Amino acid sequence: MKEIMISKNNKGTTIALLENGVLIEKYEDTENKNYLEEKIYLGIVKDILPGMQAAFIDIGEEKNTFIHLKDLLPKIDITKKEEKNDKTISEVIKQGDKILVQVKRDATNIKGAKVSTHISLANRFTVLMPETDIITASQKIENEEEKKRLIDIVKNIIPRNYGAIIRTSSIGKDEKELRQDLEESIRKWKKIKEKADMATKVPILIDSGNSFIKKMIIDLIDKDITKIIINSEEYVNEIKEILSNIDLKEKIKLEFKNKEEILKIYNTDDQIEKTKSRKVHLKCGGFITIDKTEALTAIDVNSGRYTGKRDVEETILKVNKEATIEIAKQLRLRDIGGVIIIDYIDMNLEKNKKEIEELLKEELKKDRSKTQVIGFSKLDLLEMTRKHIRGEG
Secondary structure, eight states, X not given: OEEEEEEEETTEEEEEEEETTEEEEEEEEETTOOOOTTOEEEEEEEEEEGGGTEEEEEOSSSSOEEEEGGGTSOOOOTTSOOOOOOOOHHHHOOTTOEEEEEEEEOOOSSSOOEEESOOOEEOSSEEEEETOOOEEEOTTOOOHHHHHHHHHHHHHHSOTTEEEEEOXXXXXXXXXXXHHHHHHHHHHHHHHHHHHHHOOSSSEEEEOXXXXXXXXXXXXXXXXXXXXXXXXXXXXXXXXXXHHHTTOTTTSEEXXXXXXXXXXXXXXXXXXXXXTOSEEEOTTSOEEEEEEOSSEEEEEEEOTTOOOSSOHHHHHHHHHHHHHHHHHHHHHHHTOOEEXXXXXXXXXXXXXXXXXXXXXXXXXXXXXXXXXXXXXXXXXXXXXXXXXXXXXX
């Protein structure tokens, strides 16, 4: 049984996804943080950086944003052979140009936000990509026949000069549902273009994207959710409308608990608090430590008090396997994104390293975010990447 809890207080909103009372994902939207990701702006080019093939774009926020040449050139299908584009940044844009961009990565304490002209509009079943002809499906759709069926449907219904990514939630859906999903996104894109064309003041916010609540509900709703528990009357009507629009009003129970500490249910608040700890203990007696830096996240595996009963290699493998399952879980719980380096306890046998790598890939299939396991480096550090879903909380 999967449930969503939405708790609002004076510090912000917390959304928790639980399976049989166990926290598997959580997201926080704090009142004092201005999230820019997915927002669309009509900005103005401030500075060209020829040596970096990049530019700074003013979107009206505190810091100028950064754009690279590859995010200005037309998006191409990497599965097709294309001629190499040898244009320079100065040939593509000039200082003072107006430019429609979408924030792809929020600003940090050091860097401004990263933006792109490759705008994408996420909906329940698809992600619309205007001004490209790329139609592809999520790598997490493993059934090749289903993937082909969905791609054929989308190719048949999508207009020219539009591309799309087909999401895992589209599995089993028919042409009518996919058409409605795409048409809604296309209408939204046309309004965005119209607003940008009519804008007289630059920079200006063109589209705020889906609200935090709507984005999370749409993303989670197709994960066999049976109940949504909420303590804020402010969100009740919004959630009812979302459920009605996607024909799930009768299938999902909406439970309103006025001003109650709903995160006390299943000790969810304690489970959330544990996700903020640097050290995570393993059942075998070992532990992992998680350290975030500006550039990457480092995860270290330690045997702790576990000594095992047989040979050393078997003991190490047991700790590393248990750590792998926990690491995949923590990546979801903490929504860790970017480059991730895992320092396992050293293993002498290549087959054991392979077993750990395959186990990690298998556990990451439970993660709805995009992940890539690069493998063990020459320094015996496992390298991987993960795209964060919302914030870094």
